[in-house]
Amino acid sequence: MNYSEWLNVKSLEYREDVLYFAGKNTLEISKEYGTPIYVINENTIRERYKSLKILLNSEYENNRIYYAVKANSSLSILKIFHSEGAFFDCTSMGEIYTCFKADISPERIIYTGNMFTDEDFTFAVENKVLVNLDSVSQLKRLTKIHDHLGKEKIIISFRINPEFGAGHHIHTITAGKTIKFGILEEQAIEAFSKAKENGFEKFGIHQHIGSGVLNAQDFKKPVEKYISIIKKIAKSLEIKFEFIDFGGGMGIPYRPLEEPLDFDIYKEVVIKPFKQLINSEDLGEPIFKIEPGRYLTAESSILLTQINTIKNNGYKLFAGVDAGFNTLLRPTLYNSYHHIISCNKKSKESTLIYDITGPICESGDILGKNRELNKLEEKDVLAILDVGAYGFTMSSNYNSRPRSSEILINNGKIFKIREAESLDDLLKLQIIPDHLK
Numbered sequence: 001m002n003y004s005e006w007l008n009v010k011s012l013e014y015r016e017d018v019l020y021f022a023g024k025n026t027l028e029i030s031k032e033y034g035t036p037i038y039v040i041n042e043n044t045i046r047e048r049y050k051s052l053k054i055l056l057n058s059e060y061e062n063n064r065i066y067y068a069v070k071a072n073s074s075l076s077i078l079k080i081f082h083s084e085g086a087f088f089d090c091t092s093m094g095e096i097y098t099c100f101k102a103d104i105s106p107e108r109i110i111y112t113g114n115m116f117t118d119e120d121f122t123f124a125v126e127n128k129v130l131v132n133l134d135s136v137s138q139l140k141r142l143t144k145i146h147d148h149l150g151k152e153k154i155i156i157s158f159r160i161n162p163e164f165g166a167g168h169h170i171h172t173i174t175a176g177k178t179i180k181f182g183i184l185e186e187q188a189i190e191a192f193s194k195a196k197e198n199g200f201e202k203f204g205i206h207q208h209i210g211s212g213v214l215n216a217q218d219f220k221k222p223v224e225k226y227i228s229i230i231k232k233i234a235k236s237l238e239i240k241f242e243f244i245d246f247g248g249g250m251g252i253p254y255r256p257l258e259e260p261l262d263f264d265i266y267k268e269v270v271i272k273p274f275k276q277l278i279n280s281e282d283l284g285e286p287i288f289k290i291e292p293g294r295y296l297t298a299e300s301s302i303l304l305t306q307i308n309t310i311k312n313n314g315y316k317l318f319a320g321v322d323a324g325f326n327t328l329l330r331p332t333l334y335n336s337y338h339h340i341i342s343c344n345k346k347s348k349e350s351t352l353i354y355d356i357t358g359p360i361c362e363s364g365d366i367l368g369k370n371r372e373l374n375k376l377e378e379k380d381v382l383a384i385l386d387v388g389a390y391g392f393t394m395s396s397n398y399n400s401r402p403r404s405s406e407i408l409i410n411n412g413k414i415f416k417i418r419e420a421e422s423l424d425d426l427l428k429l430q431i432i433p434d435h436l437k
């Protein structure tokens, strides 16, 4: 794959020096809709979902893809997934509520929270949403809430922590003995046996080892451990699982020419051992579940941002843009790489090395460090790539900056799916006590 093919995978191409995204002129978009702005290609989301579904179907029919809502929880994005037949992995009441508002029914949702409150449980039980518990102690509280509300206890799931994790950054590795998530092997049998005692009749089991895993071999060890735990539970408690969930975590190639995740290896180290497990332990045909977020949405979106200041301080060149870590947090929080390109590729003068920096009052507000770009000018527009996962959802109002808008391109047509916030929006929940009026 060469560079322009790599860009093509992300729906990007230069036509006579202007960058087009999903067939649309990015300079015209930025003029008409303003910057900073998240621009999403609906087709990419549909393609990623469909191709993953085809791959799973060819391996094992009884499978489900639960889209990890945290990657992008905008209503229109949820509706796209819903129309493709996806299920949904939610991590909070807010995400479940958003799913409901997108007409997604409770049977299509799993609530994989952590540090659940009684309010979380009440909400889930009242709305008949399946809960995926992440500690043994939570079972007691959940059971009490079921009994108190007089609701039937049907199915329960526990998140297992298989001790081996992986991810693009230490903050996104979610398995290991010192990590807060899930239940370790030592407590796994106790968890399910107590669930049986407490009247649950059907069971699911879950793991998620981390996020941004680009080397599929990294799934091997955790899956082996997970499967050995499942075997022990199945044997000692005679449980047949309704579903076995392998979580999300599939990475995408953020860097030019980086290879995508190798799904042949993924099949070998995840799907094959799953099939061997259900055959050897006579577990029937449980649902094979995964919960990708990033893989389905990251490459669907770019962030357009305009340069307002070119500064050469004598040591370094800065291109100051109108997006900051309030708009896209990943580079600052995880030191994540997002490729940045110019929307107007100018005549090939020699390139220069820039730090692309935002307007936030912190020196860590850097979207791209030491980036080699054709000479930039004030008013130029840049595209920051692969921002469709954990881009908008992690944006904030820090420095009292309104959150940006989102637009969706569907087959050549542009739809605004989220207005940019106004200055008044920043203030609308504040209350001034009388003595300060």
Ligand code: LLP
Pocket: 068, 070, 071, 089, 112, 172, 208, 210, 211, 212, 213, 247, 248, 249, 250, 291, 292, 293, 294, 295, 330, 334, 389, 390, 394
């Ligand atoms: N399932 C569970 C239980 C999760 O906690 C997550 C992500 C996923 C699925 C989806 O993972 P994915 O397929 O997207 O890797 N903010 C970070 C990523 C944090 C992910 C947290 N959990 C980032 O920007 O890289």
